[in-house]
Amino acid sequence: MRFLYPLFLVVCCSFTAKDLTLEEKIGQMLIVHFNGATVNEHAEKLVREAHAGAFIYYIWSNGLTDPQQIKILSQGLQTLAAKQPHPIPLLITTDQEGDRVTRLTNGFVRFPSNGVIGATNSPTVAYAVAFTMGTEMANVGINMNLAPVVDVNSNPANKVIGNRSFGSDPEQVAQFGLQAIKGYRAAGVIATLKHFPGYGEAAVDPHESLPVVRKAPQEIEQVELRPYFLLADETEALMTAHILMPELDPNNCATFSSLIIQDILRKKIGFKGVVISDSLVMEGLLKQVKTVDEAAIKAVLAGHDMLILGGKQLLHFQHGTELTPNDVVRIHKTLVDAVRSGQIPEEQVNASVDRILLLKDKYLSNNGK
Numbered sequence: 223m224r225f226l227y228p229l230f231l232v233v234c235c236s237f238t239a240k241d242l243t244l245e246e247k248i249g250q251m252l253i254v255h256f257n258g259a260t261v262n263e264h265a266e267k268l269v270r271e272a273h274a275g276a277f278i279y280y281i282w283s284n285g286l287t288d289p290q291q292i293k294i295l296s297q298g299l300q301t302l303a304a305k306q307p308h309p310i311p312l313l314i315t316t317d318q319e320g321d322r323v324t325r326l327t328n329g330f331v332r333f334p335s336n337g338v339i340g341a342t343n344s345p346t347v348a349y350a351v352a353f354t355m356g357t358e359m360a361n362v363g364i365n366m367n368l369a370p371v372v373d374v375n376s377n378p379a380n381k382v383i384g385n386r387s388f389g390s391d392p393e394q395v396a397q398f399g400l401q402a403i404k405g406y407r408a409a410g411v412i413a414t415l416k417h418f419p420g421y422g423e424a425a426v427d428p429h430e431s432l433p434v435v436r437k438a439p440q441e442i443e444q445v446e447l448r449p450y451f452l453l454a455d456e457t458e459a460l461m462t463a464h465i466l467m468p469e470l471d472p473n474n475c476a477t478f479s480s481l482i483i484q485d486i487l488r489k490k491i492g493f494k495g496v497v498i499s500d501s502l503v504m505e506g507l508l509k510q511v512k513t514v515d516e517a518a519i520k521a522v523l524a525g526h527d528m529l530i531l532g533g534k535q536l537l538h539f540q541h542g543t544e545l546t547p548n549d550v551v552r553i554h555k556t557l558v559d560a561v562r563s564g565q566i567p568e569e570q571v572n573a574s575v576d577r578i579l580l581l582k583d584k585y586l587s588n589n590g591k
Contacts, residue, residue, distance in 0.1 A: 225366040239572040241487030247575045248557045249273025254550050255532030259285035261298035267547045269302050272554040276313035289362050296363020311586040315366035336387030352405025358496040366412040372449040376422040383421050392448035398524045403457050405512035417463035428464040428506035439469050458495040464507040483525035496577050499526045501533035515556040527574035
């Protein structure tokens, strides 16, 4: 049974996509960030004008100085969402993996890397860590973690994963990943597997350039994809990778590939949950398109349910180092216009929004408690 924290329990009204305006539906698909340790005019703009359905926290933008500050921030954001015409609770997320990828520090337990956890050869350790980490997150209003990492560390020299992985054996990675999922769920926090289809062989960091991995499809299936085959029915959310695997799709990186997301992930692997893009401001991805707006459209068409429009990256062609609330409002409008013009099928948007709302209803309400 999932653990619910009354302070952040929202009585959801079981909305579906058909209840929402197109603007509200597109907003539910966006994960955004703003600069501020408390709710301010930027957060209000994102909720009221972009109808944002989710927020992601960063140390550099939201302080994250101690549990009380984070709790007040989360309460303020949920209160803001509750005042909207359709009071749908927010997904509030961050990257809390342990070791070098840790956003919550002061006042929180500092956990070791997945590599250290995997080296214990005891998957129950992964459960205990995830439950404790999830409990801490839930207590400050963070209801989704962008973890666990289930990339297989098949190339120890890669610059992306390393000790973020549970190990080099796909079966072991899946075993530890499963226990982490169960630990987060027991704490009332949504686990998000990442990074599909896998960075384990990547030789470059997608924050800087697009990784290209050339392997036979059978080998990819046996290594990179193996944890997803084993965990597809165990998790409700998954994040994709900015990576090009020419043997799976010779023309598009995974973020823009319907072959990888819809044909492989949805149909072959059978994943039915929410598919989330990694941040659309990473340099490796942006070198493939002219604007973030174009990236957003292509990511939706590929099959993503949610897009991360947060993070700080040195953009080489437009708005400096991060997306502003005005940028997010513009991208929101771009997506709305793309649906109205028929470029993005509204039926696809409706299916994505229904998956998102179902997830929210399960974790952020007392329905089915």
